[in-house]
Amino acid sequence: MRFDEVVLAIMRAVDGQRTVSSPYHLIKGKKSGQTIQDIGYFGLHPYFAVLPKLDKQEYLASIDRLQTQGYLIPDDNSVRLHRSAFDLEIPSTPLNGWKYRGNENRFFARLSLVVQTMSNFMQGQKRFDPVVTDETVQTWAKAYLKRIDFRSPAVQEAFKNQLESSLALAKTTEAHKDILVERLSGYGVGGLTWDQLAMEHKLLPIDVKIAVVEAVHAWLDVLEEMKHPMLAGLLEGIVQTSALTESAKRTQSLAERGFSLKQIAELRQLKTSTIEDHFVEMAMNDPAFSFAPFMEEHLFESIKRISVELKSMRLRDIKERLPEASYFQIRLALAMRGGVT
Amino acid sequence: MNLEKLLYDAYGYTEFRPGQKQVIEQVLAGRDVLALLPTGMGKSLCYQLPGKVFPGAIVIVSPLLSLMQDQVAQLKKMGEKSVIAINSFMKPEDREKAWNTLGTYKFIFVAPEMLVQPYVLGKLNALGISLLVADEAHCISQWGFDFRPDYLRIAEVLPKLGNPQTLALTATATDKVTDEIKHYLKLSDPFIYSHPMDRENISYDIRKFDNDHEKLEALMNLVAEYGGPGIIYAGTRRKSQELAERLLALGIRAAFYHGGMEQQDRIFVQQQFANKELEWVCATNAFGMGVHIPDIRHVIHFQLPSSIEGYVQEVGRAGRDSLPSLATLLYAAGDERLVESLIMDDLPERHEIELIYERGEEAKQLIEQGMMRETAYRIISYWRERLPLQGTLNQIERLKIEKQRQAASVRGLAHSSGCIRQYISMSFDQKTPGIPPNCCSFHGIDHSLFKGNRKELKASPHGSWKERLKVLLPI
Ligand SMILES: Nc1ncnc2c1ncn2[C@@H]1O[C@H](COP(=O)(O)OP(=O)(O)OP(=O)(O)O)[C@@H](O)[C@H]1O
Ligand SMILES: [Mg+2]
Numbered sequence A: 001m002r003f004d005e006v007v008l009a010i011m012r013a014v015d016g017q018r019t020v021s022s023p024y025h026l027i028k029g030k031k032s033g034q035t036i037q038d039i040g041y042f043g044l045h046p047y048f049a050v051l052p053k054l055d056k057q058e059y060l061a062s063i064d065r066l067q068t069q070g071y072l073i074p075d076d077n078s079v080r081l082h083r084s085a086f087d088l089e090i091p092s093t094p095l096n097g098w099k100y101r102g103n104e105n106r107f108f109a110r111l112s113l114v115v116q117t118m119s120n121f122m123q124g125q126k127r128f129d130p131v132v133t134d135e136t137v138q139t140w141a142k143a144y145l146k147r148i149d150f151r152s153p154a155v156q157e158a159f160k161n162q163l164e165s166s167l168a169l170a171k172t173t174e175a176h177k178d179i180l181v182e183r184l185s186g187y188g189v190g191g192l193t194w195d196q197l198a199m200e201h202k203l204l205p206i207d208v209k210i211a212v213v214e215a216v217h218a219w220l221d222v223l224e225e226m227k228h229p230m231l232a233g234l235l236e237g238i239v240q241t242s243a244l245t246e247s248a249k250r251t252q253s254l255a256e257r258g259f260s261l262k263q264i265a266e267l268r269q270l271k272t273s274t275i276e277d278h279f280v281e282m283a284m285n286d287p288a289f290s291f292a293p294f295m296e297e298h299l300f301e302s303i304k305r306i307s308v309e310l311k312s313m314r315l316r317d318i319k320e321r322l323p324e325a326s327y328f329q330i331r332l333a334l335a336m337r338g339g340v341t
Numbered sequence B: 001m002n003l004e005k006l007l008y009d010a011y012g013y014t015e016f017r018p019g020q021k022q023v024i025e026q027v028l029a030g031r032d033v034l035a036l037l038p039t040g041m042g043k044s045l046c047y048q049l050p051g052k053v054f055p056g057a058i059v060i061v062s063p064l065l066s067l068m069q070d071q072v073a074q075l076k077k078m079g080e081k082s083v084i085a086i087n088s089f090m091k092p093e094d095r096e097k098a099w100n101t102l103g104t105y106k107f108i109f110v111a112p113e114m115l116v117q118p119y120v121l122g123k124l125n126a127l128g129i130s131l132l133v134a135d136e137a138h139c140i141s142q143w144g145f146d147f148r149p150d151y152l153r154i155a156e157v158l159p160k161l162g163n164p165q166t167l168a169l170t171a172t173a174t175d176k177v178t179d180e181i182k183h184y185l186k187l188s189d190p191f192i193y194s195h196p197m198d199r200e201n202i203s204y205d206i207r208k209f210d211n212d213h214e215k216l217e218a219l220m221n222l223v224a225e226y227g228g229p230g231i232i233y234a235g236t237r238r239k240s241q242e243l244a245e246r247l248l249a250l251g252i253r254a255a256f257y258h259g260g261m262e263q264q265d266r267i268f269v270q271q272q273f274a275n276k277e278l279e280w281v282c283a284t285n286a287f288g289m290g291v292h293i294p295d296i297r298h299v300i301h302f303q304l305p306s307s308i309e310g311y312v313q314e315v316g317r318a319g320r321d322s323l324p325s326l327a328t329l330l331y332a333a334g335d336e337r338l339v340e341s342l343i344m345d346d347l348p349e350r351h352e353i354e355l356i357y358e359r360g361e362e363a364k365q366l367i368e369q370g371m372m373r374e375t376a377y378r379i380i381s382y383w384r385e386r387l388p389l390q391g392t393l394n395q396i397e398r399l400k401i402e403k404q405r406q407a408a409s410v411r412g413l414a415h416s417s418g419c420i421r422q423y424i425s426m427s428f429d430q431k432t433p434g435i436p437p438n439c440c441s442f443h444g445i446d447h448s449l450f451k452g453n454r455k456e457l458k459a460s461p462h463g464s465w466k467e468r469l470k471v472l473l474p475i
């Protein structure tokens, strides 16, 4: 998938209902209530936080291209796509941003350091400049290498074979895998910069970045399945067990202990609106979530019905027809309806 | 104490380089020291070795994040385990952990803006500092090419740290800057070691052209005739990119390097360069202080540097293995205009100054909105705490004059009709150095010495990911 296709895929889902900058926040992984709830409403799980370091300028450049190509119609308020944007064939993607949350970068940093270390030791070089400077990753890699006894030739061979066979299984293109491995360094071999990769593969730098994320996600899916102790070790803490953000998790545990929304806000010294965001997040993620503490059954049904009738997820549209419902109630009901992928 | 033995036992070096021993002896004797040693001479050793003797921690203040990371990597590579760098980009939990285990570290690198935080000061105080090191101490000079207001804050925290023994290190300081360092760091009766900053193994060549076109052609011929590894300094990020593209189009292995790239990419370029996968790096001055690849043979300035100090730092990347190296400055008529506009661009403008005075901290948001430059914000918010608006305006006016003076001295370099080496030494108030063979284009350079030693670079592994994996992990 190219970056522009990622942006378009998101825009096709939110067409007419969200601002032009909403895909930007989603791709960066902004943890605001709005962004998180949109993921559920519109089924945008693949794209959440796939480029946490995305630069605004790079995003605007993409918007520019989409407008020039006529897919996107300039509009100050919201995304307005031309019909042609819907006819466009967008390739399916192994992206799974909601699951990995940008943690794939940590995985890749660990892997880079481990491969670089093995590469150097295999070739008799015990001192080298580490390709990753992050102290946490360095400490982690050191402990990991020791644990797997990386100096043993048998281990080195097994490690390499597992890398190769697992990556072979990853459901992504060969070209993506080429790019991914070119980001790795070793003895006498430096990783390639985004610009170098872009030039080599005749893509935009931002497209190579997406390619790497896609490849890593596809690979992680394989590694998780394989449960091979050596490589599985690299996944430590990478895959979140709960889909909730950290803060929502804390709210959830208080809710489970019977505290009300207001009490939780007081206890945590947070705004009620923030806690409301957390409940919406929980509604989105937990199939067993109950709306009973927040509204009557018939109100819930009405919100759902009107949203279908209006073919809209816009809170304001629904509120106009159902003034007795609060925005929070509408968001909650819509979140429960969502969860589609 | 037998320092030679200590040197060998600790780091495996058999002898001191000029100046190192004198400096280390005085540091060990408990004196404040200001050491002016040329680029690449081994200034870091002047605090590394005392670290082996002193009971307490060595706290090193370093101006740049990248530089700090470099130094830490270098120390670790030398087998030093108890090193840590603390900066404001660390994740809070990492920083927390670092603070709690601080006592276990011998070498602690701190960014100057961290040093002034009361919490940090408290932690450091509890620790017991044996030596405070100001690396690249010229950054303290308001008039310098590399002024970092946060460096001035070191002066403010010294008393709070119990006025520890101090070591100031720099490669580029005029008499004026030396005085400023002494003054701001409150060095009491310091031992000053000043090694001639001249680097004998570097030959200085200046070539002039009538226009940009000819200059560019000359550069293309240079890279074809002379071998790398080399650096080509360009004045702007865009230019560094453009030059790299031109070299690549000629089939020459080159990459660009500038501060706008993400850190990982910058590390990749450094590694490729060190591995000899690249012949040339086209860079802005972000590729400067702290780069320590030993066998860089050629440094080319495609655009005029903005100060002689900057020029010396950049040229100082060459020949760190003491072998003959070439520094070529390419000049086209009118080039000084670019320098002047770059210098002026760097200076805070009146409206920025007024905005910061009006809005204080809030003005920081203007950086994100692109209405204010970061450097401008940094400098002005420092002065805002100390001077009224008019005072700062005057201050910046003086800075402008000083910058213009520096630009003039660079212009003088380009147009000098005498020995380049002497011109440089004079700008640093140093006495005239001797004239080594192949001194400069005025005294004559035997170019065959540098020509035609283009080595075949080993091909970098292209092809499929499986092939690359095989190269990375050959088993
Ligand atoms: N006595 C010595 N013998 C051999 N090598 C040395 C000695 N002292 C230092 N070196 C080496 O010289 C290199 C340059 O040292 P260092 O980085 O300290 O230079 P520097 O003076 O700080 O340069 P810069 O001004 O560019 O920061 C290092 O690789 C270091 O290991
Ligand atoms: Mg240094």
Ligand SMILES: [Zn+2]
Binding pocket: B418, B419, B420, B421, B422, B435, B439, B440, B441, B442, B443
């Ligand atoms: Zn000369």
